Amino acid sequence: MKVLILSRNIGLYSTQRLILECRKRGHNVQVVDPLTCNLIVDNHNPMVIDNSGMEIKADWVLPRIGSTATSYGAAIIRQFELKKIPVITSSQALLQARDKLIALQLLTKNNLPVPKTGLISPLECDANLIRREFEFPAIIKLLDSTHGLGVILSDSLQNGIAVSEAFVRMQKKFIIQKFIKESAGQDIRAFVVNGKIVASMLRKAPEGEYRSNMHRGSTGSHIELTTEEQEVILKASQTLGLEVSGVDIMRSEEGPLILEVNASPGLEGIESVTKVNVAGAIISYGDQLARSSLNG
Numbered sequence: 001m002k003v004l005i006l007s008r009n010i011g012l013y014s015t016q017r018l019i020l021e022c023r024k025r026g027h028n029v030q031v032v033d034p035l036t037c038n039l040i041v042d043n044h045n046p047m048v049i050d051n052s053g054m055e056i057k058a059d060w061v062l063p064r065i066g067s068t069a070t071s072y073g074a075a076i077i078r079q080f081e082l083k084k085i086p087v088i089t090s091s092q093a094l095l096q097a098r099d100k101l102i103a104l105q106l107l108t109k110n111n112l113p114v115p116k117t118g119l120i121s122p123l124e125c126d127a128n129l130i131r132r133e134f135e136f137p138a139i140i141k142l143l144d145s146t147h148g149l150g151v152i153l154s155d156s157l158q159n160g161i162a163v164s165e166a167f168v169r170m171q172k173k174f175i176i177q178k179f180i181k182e183s184a185g186q187d188i189r190a191f192v193v194n195g196k197i198v199a200s201m202l203r204k205a206p207e208g209e210y211r212s213n214m215h216r217g218s219t220g221s222h223i224e225l226t227t228e229e230q231e232v233i234l235k236a237s238q239t240l241g242l243e244v245s246g247v248d249i250m251r252s253e254e255g256p257l258i259l260e261v262n263a264s265p266g267l268e269g270i271e272s273v274t275k276v277n278v279a280g281a282i283i284s285y286g287d288q289l290a291r292s293s294l295n296g
Contacts, residue, residue, distance in 0.1 A: 001027045001290055003283075004058035006034045006065055006076060013268040015064060017279035025283065032056060034065055034073040046082045060086040060290040062282070063094065064264050067146045070098045086289040088282070089263055093241035097263035100143050101175060103240060110239045112232060113257050115139075115250075116178040125165045130176065136160055139177040142167070153179065180257065183250045187259060188223060191270050191278050192237040192245045194285045199276040200225050201269070220273035229256045236261050244282055246270075 003022050007015045010031045022029035032050060040047040048056045061080050065073035078091040096102050104114050118133055120126065136157050142150030154160040160176065167174045185205035190197050202223040225233070229249060236258050237245040246265025249256045271278050 001025075001059040001287065002057065003027045003029045003286065004056060004061045005029060005031045006061065006063045006073065007031055008033050008035065008066060008069060012064075014266050014279070017267050017271070018062060018064070018283065021277075021279045021283040024280075025287070027283075030056070030058070034063075034069050034076045037076050039075065039079050041079070041082075046079055048076060048079050048083075058085060060286045060293075061088065062286055063087065063089045065089075065094060066264060067098065067144055070094065084293070086286070086293045088244055088286055088289065090241055093243075094263050097240045097242060097245070097261050100141070100145075100260065101173075103261055104175075106239055107236060107258055107261075110235065112236055112239060113255060115180060115252075115257050115259070118176040120164055120168065120174065120176065122168060122171065122173065125161065125168045127161045127165075130161055130164060131157055134160070134176055134178065137179045137181075139179050140164065140167075141175050141177060143173040143175065150174075180250050180252045182253055187248050187250045188225070188229070189220075189265070189270060190225065190229075190233045190247045190249070191265060191276075192234065192242070192247060193278070193281045194243055194288070195234065195238070197225065197230060197233060198281045199270050199274040199278055201273045203269075220269055222274050226256075232256045232258065243285065 005015060005018055009015060015031060019029050036051040038049040050056050063073065063077055074091040074094050077087050077094065080087050081091060096106060101119055104117055107114050137153055137155045138160055140152045140154050140160060140163050145151050152163055154163055186203060188200060188202055190200040200223055201220040203218045203220050205218045233247045233249060236247050240261050242263055246262035248259040250259055267278050
């Protein structure tokens with residue numbers, strides 16, 4: 001099969017693992033930076049053209065699109081959808097998952113548990129609203145945060161108001177979120193492929209750090225999920241329309257709470273900790289989609 005991986009960085013661990021698993025199966029794999037693609041929208045022959053002027057063709061497409069290319073990347077995905085080429089992550093699912101507020105709204109609409117969250121008006125910071133609705137410490141998070149960047153643990157009401165006022169002044173979209181004290185510095189990452197949890201790990205932040213991202217030096221260990229946690233994780237991925245996702249949850253006194261559903265989760269941490277061939281599971285699913293498309 002001819003497989004197209006949309007990635008801005010061919011050197012990333014995740015991209016390299018996916019290339020390797022494709023080659024193990026004898027596939028012809030091509031990696032293309034989505035920002036270098038051009039589109040021809042046409043009723044009869046919609047095309048995706050690379051920077052050399054050649055039309056990009058594939059049996060199926062695997063988007064690995066980061067936060068720096070979400071909007072344009074979604075347009076590229078949509079073009080392949082117009083051409084009836086199977087894509088592992090749909091354009092709509094990518095957009096829904098990447099916007100943290102939209103994702104949280106969709107999750108709550110489907111009765112899935114999330115931490116209490118507030119979106120502050122971009123026109124004016126309402127200090128009384130923050131004082132009334134949130135206890136401190138609390139989490140203040142930019143909507144486009146990634147790898148823990150733009151995530152702040154605000155330890156007091158005064159600090160929370162000051163940070164919020166600064167973000168409003170800078171015209172940054174952000175949310176305020178309840179801080180789950182009993183799980184401070186740790187969360188669970190579960191990797192979902194085609195409606196199944198293929199791997200899960202507990203991530204623990206280093207001493208003095210509250211963000212449990214592996215990019216920030218957290219350690220991981222294998223963890224067994226409860227039945228309730230499994231149900232929440234699978235429903236969260238399904239709710240956002242994702243067939244491949246990394247679902248982050250936190251154990252709280254109220255039960256599992258969904259922190260984030262990642263449409264392009266990294267493979268290095270989960271594979272190194274669990275020893276599960278997650279990349280292989282993704283490629284096998286893509287092959288399945290392509291065969292179903294050909295037979296359908």
